[in-house]
Amino acid sequence: MEKVAIIGIGQVPVREYWDKSLRELGARALLNALEDAGRDQIDGLYVGNMMSGTLSEQEHLGALIADYAGFTGVESLKVEAACASGAAAFRQAVLAVASGQKQCVAAVGVEKLTEFSGRRASDALAEAADADFETSLGLTFVALNALVMQRFLYERKVNRDDFALFPMLAHRNAVHNPNAMFHHEITFDQYKKAKMIAEPINLLDSSPIADGAAAVIIVPAKAVNASNKRIVDVLASALATDSIALHDRPELLRLKAVEQSVKRALDSAGITLRDLSLFELHDAFSIMSILSLEASGIMSAEEALQKIKEGYFDISGSLPIATMGGLKGRGHPVGATGIYQIVEAVTQLRGQAPEPIQVAHPKYAMTQNIGGTGATVVTTILKGQN
Amino acid sequence: MDIPRYWRLKDQRYRLQGTVCEDCGHYSFPPRLVCPNCKSKRQKPFAFSGKGTVFSFTTIYQTIERYQDQVPYLVALIDLEEGVRITAQLTDVDSDEVEIGMPVEMVVRKFYADGDNGPIFYGYKFRPIATGS
Numbered sequence A: 001m002e003k004v005a006i007i008g009i010g011q012v013p014v015r016e017y018w019d020k021s022l023r024e025l026g027a028r029a030l031l032n033a034l035e036d037a038g039r040d041q042i043d044g045l046y047v048g049n050m051m052s053g054t055l056s057e058q059e060h061l062g063a064l065i066a067d068y069a070g071f072t073g074v075e076s077l078k079v080e081a082a083c084a085s086g087a088a089a090f091r092q093a094v095l096a097v098a099s100g101q102k103q104c105v106a107a108v109g110v111e112k113l114t115e116f117s118g119r120r121a122s123d124a125l126a127e128a129a130d131a132d133f134e135t136s137l138g139l140t141f142v143a144l145n146a147l148v149m150q151r152f153l154y155e156r157k158v159n160r161d162d163f164a165l166f167p168m169l170a171h172r173n174a175v176h177n178p179n180a181m182f183h184h185e186i187t188f189d190q191y192k193k194a195k196m197i198a199e200p201i202n203l204l205d206s207s208p209i210a211d212g213a214a215a216v217i218i219v220p221a222k223a224v225n226a227s228n229k230r231i232v233d234v235l236a237s238a239l240a241t242d243s244i245a246l247h248d249r250p251e252l253l254r255l256k257a258v259e260q261s262v263k264r265a266l267d268s269a270g271i272t273l274r275d276l277s278l279f280e281l282h283d284a285f286s287i288m289s290i291l292s293l294e295a296s297g298i299m300s301a302e303e304a305l306q307k308i309k310e311g312y313f314d315i316s317g318s319l320p321i322a323t324m325g326g327l328k329g330r331g332h333p334v335g336a337t338g339i340y341q342i343v344e345a346v347t348q349l350r351g352q353a354p355e356p357i358q359v360a361h362p363k364y365a366m367t368q369n370i371g372g373t374g375a376t377v378v379t380t381i382l383k384g385q386n
Numbered sequence B: 001m002d003i004p005r006y007w008r009l010k011d012q013r014y015r016l017q018g019t020v021c022e023d024c025g026h027y028s029f030p031p032r033l034v035c036p037n038c039k040s041k042r043q044k045p046f047a048f049s050g051k052g053t054v055f056s057f058t059t060i061y062q063t064i065e066r067y068q069d070q071v072p073y074l075v076a077l078i079d080l081e082e083g084v085r086i087t088a089q090l091t092d093v094d095s096d097e098v099e100i101g102m103p104v105e106m107v108v109r110k111f112y113a114d115g116d117n118g119p120i121f122y123g124y125k126f127r128p129i130a131t132g133s
Helices: A022-037 A052-056 A059-070 A085-098 A118-126 A141-156 A160-176 A188-193 A256-269 A286-297 A301-310 A327-332 A336-352 B004-008 B011-013 B064-070
Strands: A004-009 A046-047 A075-079 A107-109 A196-199 A212-220 A231-242 A276-280 A363-372 A376-383 B017-021 B043-047 B051-060 B073-081 B087-091 B101-112 B121-129
Touching: A004 A022, A004 A085, A004 A336, A022 A085, A022 A107, A046 A059, A046 A336, A052 A075, A052 A118, A052 B004, A052 B064, A059 A075, A059 A107, A075 A085, A075 A231, A075 B004, A085 A212, A085 A363, A085 A376, A107 A336, A107 A363, A107 B051, A118 A141, A141 A196, A141 A286, A141 A301, A141 B073, A160 A301, A160 B051, A212 A336, A231 A336, A256 A286, A256 A363, A276 A336, A276 B087, A276 B101, A286 A301, A286 A363, A286 B073, A301 B043, A327 A336, A336 A363, A336 A376, A376 B073, B011 B017, B011 B121, B017 B087, B051 B087, B064 B101, B087 B101
Parallel strands: A046 A075, A046 A107, A276 A363, B087 B121
Antiparallel strands: A004 A212, A004 A231, A107 A212, A231 A376, A363 A376, B017 B043, B051 B073, B051 B101, B073 B087, B101 B121
């Protein structure tokens, strides 16, 4: 297999875009990434998206976005894996180049959640779960995460309020990211008073619905000048799955697909968790952050709730997370999120993050994109030229 | 409008019919083609007793379109006595009365109506088993 590298990144700010269509957002992110790469051609395009059919009445995004960006004729298709669609598309782009079939491939993540009212978005998000045996009985996507969190609180006997520090950290970092949806900090008091969505998950435990698009350009590593500080090597991209319905998991609190994808990624990259300079985790809900840290092998969930108090996950800490705001602060444009995480990790590895949130001398970055409540997990490991 | 779904799922919705593996005896709900335990494809129908305990639960305040008029309502993961976990709504109980480990039993109740003139869909929910009195 060919080694592959990322030579360009692009994004549009995460916002509520009433004035822009799905195709405009996707094509804009793609063109921004090509400009950043100094290229004007691609020979493959993978579009990560989950809900365009339900929320924009538009499928067939591969051909749609290729055409709208000026690449009619190029091999192009949509990749869907719920909230992990973005990184799943990235994974396909990596495989296309690594196999030697393609020379310059784009992975674009795009999602438009605000085309219809919020209620319709809740319906569409719930499509990530089991339609026959979860959603049609009245389960929402938040409710599934709430079932996990309720059980966690029962088994692990932690202080419920300690969860507040994860969304607070995400917002603190997002303030400095111009592409983030939120540019305000949140307080412990606001967290305590936030309204319940599905007990015990409140509004500030939850990442916001948003529109967005992000893109990366991938080429064979041998085709680029290794002394170029802007090049980022893709050391690993590993996808694993678990049962889609929570009731089919013998151990509810164990994210087995996280365990598997992290193990495969580390093995393939030839590094250990200790080598990581930062970790862009999938903080769709605060419970997901701590269970991801646990299943990734970084530390137990209880320890994570303590370590965050000591600044362990801050920009200057031992392992910075959500450095550009994470899903909570940057926003969670579902099928685009996995690509935003990779774009942000590349920004950090290049040393191009805004000064207050630039991690010092980063070498290796890990990103993790989770679909459903842990049913699809894609872990990516990147290396900068530092 | 998802009448085919309800017709197709009638044995599950009304009778909790799953499968039992003819090779290793593993129970499954919903029914399976392949045993998750031993990978055997010899699965035969099995109706669960409908008795179990609450494994986890939540009260939903914001929900999907077709359940909009029912909030707040309770849903739970329930461990059936045969050793299978199932997702369902809880009924005949207030949220402050529910706790993990509480014994519950299956009843058939209304899920939702498809608009003012459409059919009403029914299926399994779980209620507390009366204890003491």
